[in-house]
Amino acid sequence: MKNHGTRAGIALAIVFCLNGAGAFAQNTPDTVDGHLTAAKTAAAFDFTGTLARLCVAPPMVTGIRDVAPGPAPARDTWFIEPAKVFDNLYFVGSKIHSAWALTTSEGIILIDTLYTYNSEEEIVGGLKKLGLNPAMVKYVIISHAHGDHVGGAKLMQDRFGSHIVMGAPDWDSIEKSANGYPQGKPKRDIVADDGQKITLGDTAVTIVTTPGHTPGTLSVLFTVKDNGKPVNVAYSGGTAFNFPSTVPNFDTYIKSQSKMAQAAAAANATILMSNHTEFDSAIPKIKMLALRKRGEPHTFDVGKQAVARYFTVTGECAQAARLKLMPAPK
Template sequence: MLNFRVVATGLVAGCAGLTLAGVAFGSDASQPVDSTPATATSPFATLLAQRGLAAAEGYPGLHSLCSLEAPLIDAGKRHRLSDDASDKPRPKPKSSAGKRKPLGPHRVFDNLYFVGNGQVSSWALTTSEGIVLIDAMNTPNQAETIIAPGMRELGLDPADITHLLITHGHGDHYGGQSWIVEQYAPEVIMTRIDWDMLDDPEQRIDNPRWGEPPERDHQVIDDEMLTLGDTTLGMYITPGHTPGTLSLVFPVKDGDEVHHAVLWGGTGFNFGPDEARLRGYSASASRMHQIAQEAGVDVFLSNHPKRDGTPGRIAALETRKAGDAHPFVTGDQALGALDLLSDCTLAQAERLRAAR
């Protein structure tokens, strides 16, 4: 039986004038538009989307990225056009009848702890010289009432947070930083590109339900390593979701076994139907696949629990028996998640190209 990815790659390579290594397929530079074509008209786009889905069957939370019919919405424009957003009433909470137990804090690996909620992740990576907190949720209140108590419940001391790493400049990831900085004074890490984005009202996404953005602190550069005692964390700038999204590679421990995780720093297409940006996103994911493969990555993580299946995998952890495989360790599927991100983003770009 022929391997689908090999066959698809051959078809891609055979398309005149197309290159997967770069960020552009043609000489005609694309520009963002205000509307998205309803359906794909490009067989090549369909092929790429199918290939992406096949690569990451174990991560259904990513599959919506491969839909060639879903609208691509510019969240920034939506917020900028809604000048009265802060005056709009909050939606009423939905009934909790029949819903699963809310996602609470959990030790996922011996040195990695989930301290977010069902909507947005916050991860605590422990080292011999302190804790790296990855993302700070939406608001100071969430930092105070979810992150810090969750860490204490798991036996961690929030005062040991030495670094707060923010994956990208959207408030659902930086919004709680002011409380954490005030309480524990960690070094705050984000890319200069995304700090610049937050200073630019034309790029920034404002939401009255988010906390304040961080003040400039450590401006990470691409391929920078953060070493704390026994742990080295690799930081890579992966433009796409935002211009300066930061993705990570770091070791995780399960008893005597050491695995390596990739945390993709920003997933959705909230920037609208921007073909050039989609191609850049695809190139970032493709590059990250190579980095992750060289690092021996077999764990894929996200900063939104539904994207990487955290709720189901944590549930499996709770019933795990001695000798059972770790539910977050997915082998080649972890790299397949990056293949999906690359292929399906490229499919979206081809969809827009075909509609021009």
């Protein structure tokens, strides 16, 4: 019996490699337990939030979420003060979700916009508290069209004339949504392409299309300055498995993790950021900056190897979830 299982595992691994999605499977037994172990090893103590959500919590099959229905949750469940994190990067997110303002010589590029109910206070209010002018936000890059990231896009478009950048399938999903945008939808603006650069003054953000979490999910690469020193960031645009649970959907997701791992490595990214604070520990990392002594690394600067390990965690957890969908080998 054991032998059969192993052979089936090897056969699956070969099929999988031919699919071009086997970058994570080199020394990993192609079993659920093999992938979970590989993910756990890669997570170490750096990415426990991502590991817990993707490898431990059961996959959610709720489908696409639009803007949150119903009343806003109590303010103290989400509100957190904004913070300057790098010379040119400011956190204007909530306790749970990230929004980042990248300042340039010609204005601001905003990455993600939280919910409709908290984007006004956290983003518009947060920028003002930090001494930045929200009217200087020229581009808003939306990682994907779920309510927890796209909620403030309409506000930025209507009030400040910011250009909204999103993947084509996610623009489509907004347009098709019947009830998801009770306060109005952002109008289709810039449709992002793979490899496209969103350039503002002296700064460019490179788009990497990473379909999976949604069909139009965007990840990005950019450079921040840490006391004048350039440091490269890989921003992962979609993480959880709350898409319809099918093998082809997991294949798409896994391919994107491998693609983003390669793009991050090619860009020499030593910082991994996510749009959920549970995945990149943004809140404790921001707080820990207060303890940073001169010459110590920035709390977000985890190194190239750790950035690679992050995508091993997401890829391996996805492989484990995918395998659970496969018929048991006979």
